[in-house]
Amino acid sequence: EAGVAQSPRYKIIEKRQSVAFWCNPISGHATLYWYQQILGQGPKLLIQFQNNGVVDDSQLPKDRFSAERLKGVDSTLKIQPAKLEDSAVYLCASSSDRDRGLHEQYFGPGTRLTVT
Amino acid sequence: GNSVTQMEGPVTLSEEAFLTINCTYTATGYPSLFWYVQYPGEGLQLLLKATKADDKGSNKGFEATYRKETTSFHLEKGSVQVSDSAVYFCALTSASGGSYIPTFGRGTSLIVHP
Numbered sequence: 001e002a003g004v005a006q007s008p009r010y011k012i013i014e015k016r017q018s019v020a021f022w023c024n025p026i027s028g029h030a031t032l033y034w035y036q037q038i039l040g041q042g043p044k045l046l047i048q049f050q051n052n053g054v055v056d057d058s059q060l061p062k063d064r065f066s067a068e069r070l071k072g073v074d075s076t077l078k079i080q081p082a083k084l085e086d087s088a089v090y091l092c093a094s095s096s097d098r099d100r101g102l103h104e105q106y107f108g109p110g111t112r113l114t115v116t
Numbered sequence: 117g118n119s120v121t122q123m124e125g126p127v128t129l130s131e132e133a134f135l136t137i138n139c140t141y142t143a144t145g146y147p148s149l150f151w152y153v154q155y156p157g158e159g160l161q162l163l164l165k166a167t168k169a170d171d172k173g174s175n176k177g178f179e180a181t182y183r184k185e186t187t188s189f190h191l192e193k194g195s196v197q198v199s200d201s202a203v204y205f206c207a208l209t210s211a212s213g214g215s216y217i218p219t220f221g222r223g224t225s226l227i228v229h230p
Contacts, residue, residue, distance in 0.1 A: 004159075033218065042120075042205055042220035043160070055215040091160070103148065103209045103216045107160040 002026065004108035006092050012114045018080035021111045025074070025094030031055070033105065034067055034077050035091040043091055049075065050097070079113075087115045118143040120221035122206050128227045129196055137191040137224045139180075139206035147208040148216075149173075149182050149189040154203045154223070163191075163204070201228045 005024040013019050025032050031050050035043035046065065048055040051072035060067070064083070069075040079086055089112050093105040123138040141147065151163040151173070164173030169184035178193045189206060206221040 035220075040222075042222040044220075045218060048215070048217065050215060056212070056217050093160075103218070104150070104162050104165060105152075105160075105218065106162075107152075109159045 004092055004094055004106055006090075006108035006111055008111055009109060010112050010114075012116065013082055015084055015115055016081040018078065019082055019113065020076050020078045021090050021092075021113075023075045023077070023092030023108060025092070026096075026106055028096065029094035029106070030072070030097045031095045031103065032069055032075050033091075033093040033095075034075070035093065037089045037091055037110070039088070046077070082113075082115045084115050087113055089113070118147070118208060118210050118217070118219040120206050120208060120219050122204075122221035122224050125203075125223070125225035126227050127224060128229070130229050131198055132195045133228075135191070135193040135196045135200075135226070137204055137206075137226070139189045139191065139221060141187050141189065141206070141208050141219075143187075143208055143210045143219075145211055146184075147210040149180070150207045150209075151178070151180055151189070151191050152205040152207060152220075154205065156202070160205065196226070196228045198228045198230055201226055 034046045037043045046060045047057040049069040067077045089110040091110045092108045095103045119142045148167045152160045153163045164175040166173040166182040171182045203223045205223045209216040
């Protein structure tokens with residue numbers, strides 16, 4: 001079974017530029033998550049999709065961050081314009097709805113973003 | 117809202133020492149509890165899980181028991197190895213409006229010396 005794929009693995013941009021990250025979840029997983037992990041901290045949930053609908057985006061800075069999951073499969077997360085404080089690792093994870101109440105998550109390798 | 121509190125790291129131990137990493141939580145209802153591990157240069161992976169009170173999750177010699185009365189899920193291992201050096205995250209998922217929302221602690225770094 002293929003794992004969660006993310007690209008790119010690393011990205012360096014200047015502040016005020018835009019950037020996009022891509023995630024392909026495990027086949028058949030209905031729920032997809034995007035997290036921001038700042039160095040030394042735990043993952044912070046940005047947005048959670050179930051199929052192509054948004055379940056929770058309460059911590060997504062909507063003035064600069066956006067995400068979509070077309071067709072309920074892969075997903076993109078965009079930042080526009082980037083700020084210095086957006087430097088972090090962006091993690092994508094997915095889980096199956098077949099184990100309701102558990103939702104064990106499978107994580108991708110992450111994208112390390114550096115904003116200069 | 118929900119929250120997870122872990123002990124501050126780093127935790128530094130000698131090989132074969134006993135490990136405890138404390139985790140307490142605040143959540144409505146009956147959350148599922150998890151420990152995830154992140155080895156250097158790798159993504160997070162599930163270490164163990166428990167879905168109801170008094171359940172014990174175990175894997176690779178690690179154990180944690182779901183204690184509802186103390187809202188805790190402490191991670192333990194009887195004899196750590198150098199290869200256990202990693203960052204450990206305590207997490208929960210809690211039902212909210214028909215969906216299950218995850219919350220993570222800030223992680224505890226474990227360093228094991230030979």
